Amino acid sequence: MPMSASFKDRLFPRIPAIQQQFQTPFHIYDEAGIRETGATLIKAFSGIPGFREFFAVKALPNREILKLMKEMGFGFDCSSIPELIQARELGAKPEDIMFTSNNTSQEEFEFAAKDGGCILNLDDISLIDKVPVFPELICFRYNPGPRRTGNVIIGNPEEAKYGVSHEQVVEAYRRAQARGAKRFGLHTMVASNELDYTYIVETARMVLEVAEEVEAALGIQFEFVNIGGGFGIPYRPEQKALDLPTMSKEITAIFDGFRARHGHAPAMYMESGRFMTGPHGALVATAINSKDTYRKYIGLDACMSSLMRPALYGSYHHIDVLGKEGVEASEVYDVVGSLCENNDKFAIQRELPPIEDGDLVVIHDSGAHGHAMGFQYNGRLRPKELMLRADGRVELIRRAETVEDYFATYNFEPSVLKP
Ligand SMILES: *Cc1c(COP(=O)(O)O)cnc(C)c1O
Numbered sequence: 001m002p003m004s005a006s007f008k009d010r011l012f013p014r015i016p017a018i019q020q021q022f023q024t025p026f027h028i029y030d031e032a033g034i035r036e037t038g039a040t041l042i043k044a045f046s047g048i049p050g051f052r053e054f055f056a057v058k059a060l061p062n063r064e065i066l067k068l069m070k071e072m073g074f075g076f077d078c079s080s081i082p083e084l085i086q087a088r089e090l091g092a093k094p095e096d097i098m099f100t101s102n103n104t105s106q107e108e109f110e111f112a113a114k115d116g117g118c119i120l121n122l123d124d125i126s127l128i129d130k131v132p133v134f135p136e137l138i139c140f141r142y143n144p145g146p147r148r149t150g151n152v153i154i155g156n157p158e159e160a161k162y163g164v165s166h167e168q169v170v171e172a173y174r175r176a177q178a179r180g181a182k183r184f185g186l187h188t189m190v191a192s193n194e195l196d197y198t199y200i201v202e203t204a205r206m207v208l209e210v211a212e213e214v215e216a217a218l219g220i221q222f223e224f225v226n227i228g229g230g231f232g233i234p235y236r237p238e239q240k241a242l243d244l245p246t247m248s249k250e251i252t253a254i255f256d257g258f259r260a261r262h263g264h265a266p267a268m269y270m271e272s273g274r275f276m277t278g279p280h281g282a283l284v285a286t287a288i289n290s291k292d293t294y295r296k297y298i299g300l301d302a303c304m305s306s307l308m309r310p311a312l313y314g315s316y317h318h319i320d321v322l323g324k325e326g327v328e329a330s331e332v333y334d335v336v337g338s339l340c341e342n343n344d345k346f347a348i349q350r351e352l353p354p355i356e357d358g359d360l361v362v363i364h365d366s367g368a369h370g371h372a373m374g375f376q377y378n379g380r381l382r383p384k385e386l387m388l389r390a391d392g393r394v395e396l397i398r399r400a401e402t403v404e405d406y407f408a409t410y411n412f413e414p415s416v417l418k419p
Helices: 005-022 031-044 063-071 081-089 106-116 125-130 166-178 197-218 244-262 274-280 309-313 403-410
Strands: 026-030 052-056 075-078 097-100 119-122 137-142 183-188 222-226 267-270 281-292 296-300 319-321 331-336 345-352 360-364 384-388 394-398
Touching (some): 005 026, 005 031, 005 281, 005 360, 026 274, 031 052, 031 063, 031 274, 052 063, 052 274, 063 081, 075 081, 081 097, 081 106, 119 183, 137 222, 183 197, 309 345, 319 345
Parallel strands (some): 052 267, 296 331
Antiparallel strands (some): 281 296, 281 360, 319 360, 384 394
């Protein structure tokens, strides 16, 4: 099921009043739901000592959301300078930040090393010599290549630009040791929106097998393995949620097996983004136009600058029309934005109840890779973000972009290279 019944029950009756105060379009996030998912995750993996989630900041980089993550004891998975800045401004300490970049620049390495540094997760063996101040604690991203098949969003590991290959992994840690590393982690990220729990169990097994191999070759002990993000959420009504209870039980057993064989086991880290916030956000927009040509179209006051996923991946996002939940889906619509791109469609040939101008439309599951992925192409600006607090308040947590924001990059000192 897309959005939870609880979020829907608390949100839908409030939407007309929220619309009056804040005006569409907006993303709205559910504090109670995010906290509940966080608590579920912690409980599921409580059998693995040192378990920790590092929230993937890119999924929903709003500071109020990040504050919730911090309050739940989570760290941050950052991959750029602005993400590092935001995590540090919220008080994240070096070991609260996993810096998982790729194609990393010298400037990024220098920034990562500031303020006591962070957990540096290197994407390639060639980067070892480029790290200006080599940290004591180092991690590498492992890419299994042909050893694993991939999934739709992230692709086959063999074709993915990320990580060190299986053949390089022992050598990577050997060279890191030569540069002074004394503490070690191992990372992988091979799934995206994965709903088959067994794929994630196999990922945990894989990363522990690689850890075992490196430990045996170099006589080191890993402090943690990081299985990455990619836990899926059901975007479609007929999809079933990830079986977290069975998954965590099987993963915990794999860690127990490692501990039984070696007398120690690394902690498990993960960096879920979508699973933490995806279902706890919705994009609310108003229907402002309808047209009937070769197809029937409903035009919203939001466009793909608010939510790129349908255009980028052909993703399904469930849609409700406020007040028409019980009405028969007797129409077939393309639900579209205003961008001059024919893929600016939130839904294609979707069965929906008849929609009139002024109807409020709720697009589900916009809580991850939604607002964050937006852009300004065609002068279409990103909408505001709201939070439905656990106590029922609705709070503006980011204003909409303005025309002044759009022109802000014209504010610079003239600079010309003479002929
Ligand atoms: C995008 C990303 C994540 C989060 O992925 P989700 O699908 O949102 O869980 C985690 N780690 C890395 C390195 C990523 O690039």
